[in-house]
Amino acid sequence: MKTTMKHLAAGTFVVLLLLVGNVQAEGTETKAASQAIETSLQVEKWMTDETIWNTKSISFAEIAQENETSLELESWMTSAETWNLNNSYFEETEAGMELESWMTSEDTWNTISNIQETETELTVENWMTNENNWNR
Numbered sequence: 196m197k198t199t200m201k202h203l204a205a206g207t208f209v210v211l212l213l214l215v216g217n218v219q220a221e222g223t224e225t226k227a228a229s230q231a232i233e234t235s236l237q238v239e240k241w242m243t244d245e246t247i248w249n250t251k252s253i254s255f256a257e258i259a260q261e262n263e264t265s266l267e268l269e270s271w272m273t274s275a276e277t278w279n280l281n282n283s284y285f286e287e288t289e290a291g292m293e294l295e296s297w298m299t300s301e302d303t304w305n306t307i308s309n310i311q312e313t314e315t316e317l318t319v320e321n322w323m324t325n326e327n328n329w330n331r
Contacts (some may be wrong), residue, residue, distance in 0.1 A: 241247060271277050297303050322328055
């Protein structure tokens with residue numbers, strides 16, 4: 196709560212500084228620059244051209260149909276070397292599995308079985324069987 200109030204007070208102070216800073220600002224522009232003179236607008240030919248704005252006036256005769264070239268078989272498409280993927284990959288061989296000394300050492304496996312579990316026995320408590328806890 197205390198930090199929220201501090202953040203709120205700091206935010207209010209920053210906003211207050213910005214408002215006061217804007218009120219004290221003085222303009223540096225000359226009056227001639229603030230009263231810019233715009234040139235008069237002129238209607239150009241493309242603005243009133245009906246072929247640009249009326250999309251329904253386009254005839255289908257003006258649209259040229261492109262012809263695609265016919266498909267041809269090339270030598271790589273039927274080459275056995277291209278499609279036989281086994282030529283480009285080499286089969287990797289792995290070394291056989293070997294038994295290491297730690298795998299058969301009795302010291303390794305006896306230390307695991309010597310660790311005694313210190314977990315307490317689970318008991319049923321009253322809240323577990325109380326019907327008021329489970330009938331909601």
